Amino acid sequence: xxxxxxxxxxxxxxxxxxxxxxxxxxxxxxxxxxxxxxxxxxxxxxxxxxxxxxxxxxxxxxxxxxxxxxxxxxxxxxxxxxxxxxxxxxxxxxxxxxxxxxxxxxxxxxxxxxxxxxxxxxxxxxxxxxxxxxxxxxxxxxxxxxxxxxxxxxxxxxxxxxxxxxxxxxxxxxxxxxxxxxxxxxxxxxxxxxxxxxxxxxxxxxxxxxxxxxxxxxxxxxxxxxxxxxxxxxxxxxxxxxxxxxxxxxxxxxxxxxxxxxxxxxxxx
DNA sequence: ATGGCATTGAAACAATGA
Numbered sequence: 613x614x615x616x617x618x619x620x621x622x623x624x625x626x627x628x629x630x631x632x633x634x635x636x637x638x639x640x641x642x643x644x645x646x647x648x649x650x651x652x653x654x655x656x657x658x659x660x661x662x663x664x665x666x667x668x669x670x671x672x673x674x675x676x677x678x679x680x681x682x683x684x685x686x687x688x689x690x691x692x693x694x695x696x697x698x699x700x701x702x703x704x705x706x707x708x709x710x711x712x713x714x715x716x717x718x719x720x721x722x723x724x725x726x727x728x729x730x731x732x733x734x735x736x737x738x739x740x741x742x743x744x745x746x747x748x749x750x751x752x753x754x755x756x757x758x759x760x761x762x763x764x765x766x767x768x769x770x771x772x773x774x775x776x777x778x779x780x781x782x783x784x785x786x787x788x789x790x791x792x793x794x795x796x797x798x799x800x801x802x803x804x805x806x807x808x809x810x811x812x813x814x815x816x817x818x819x820x821x822x823x824x825x826x827x828x829x830x831x832x833x834x835x836x837x838x839x840x841x842x843x844x845x846x847x848x849x850x851x852x853x854x855x856x857x858x859x860x861x862x863x864x865x866x867x868x869x870x871x872x873x874x875x876x877x878x879x880x881x
Numbered sequence: 882a883t884g885g886c887a888t889t890g891a892a893a894c895a896a897t898g899a
Binding site: 621622651678770790838840 | 887890896899
């Protein structure tokens with residue numbers, strides 16, 4: 613089973629990219645079974661359900677006009693429809709649509725999948741940063757109970773956190789800033805403390821691999837990026853993980869998202 | 882120190898992203 617996460621920065625604009633990527637992976641015999649999307653930037657009634665269904669994927673999503681919005685796509689040929697759907701963090705009052713979760717009964721048993729768009733935070737002295745830390749605290753509490761109930765759990769998404777300096781193109785320049793601050797990194801480590809494993813770091817990786825590059829100042833051409841999109845696996849799923857890589861190809865296409873997909877492969881049992 | 886680029890909603894440019 614192959615799972616992936618991709619912040620598409622508008623599903624309206626990026627739908628052709630998503631369809632092309634999924635079709636390409638299918639043609640290469642490395643199909644994506646579950647794909648978590650973030651930053652749909654469209655309300656539920658404008659979600660491209662029919663187009664994705666025609667491409668072979670069922671969808672669970674929670675949308676929002678202009679901002680946020682998350683989805684989980686499941687490849688119909690290999691994954692049944694999700695059940696026990698949760699939108700947003702239970703008990704955490706939030707206008708912003710940043711979480712969708714569901715259980716998928718795949719080979720080997722049920723898997724709890726969470727697609728998350730963690731708040732950006734903007735700047736350490738902003739209200740948005742306060743919101744980010746509150747949101748992360750609520751996520752952590754919810755994750756603890758979800759992990760207790762679902763030993764096979766995966767959390768995929770745009771975390772807006774570069775966990776370590778090696779996930780930053782220029783750590784000196786970024787030191788202490790939003791996305792790399794000690795508070796955010798502590799929240800990331802708390803998730804690891806709860807048992808979640810960063811799939812990417814289970815394996816030897818080249819230096820300077822990132823999942824996001826700024827549109828400005830030729831960020832991608834200069835590889836001036838950050839690794840802020842992550843696939844986190846519970847211990848039971850980490851045992852099954854065979855590989856994890858960042859697929860830079862969609863970032864090279866015309867009118868790309870500023871993020872590119874992260875992919876992990878898991879044995880079925 | 883600032884803006885640089887992209888997207889949205891709205892109909893010019895402000896808000897947001899990271």
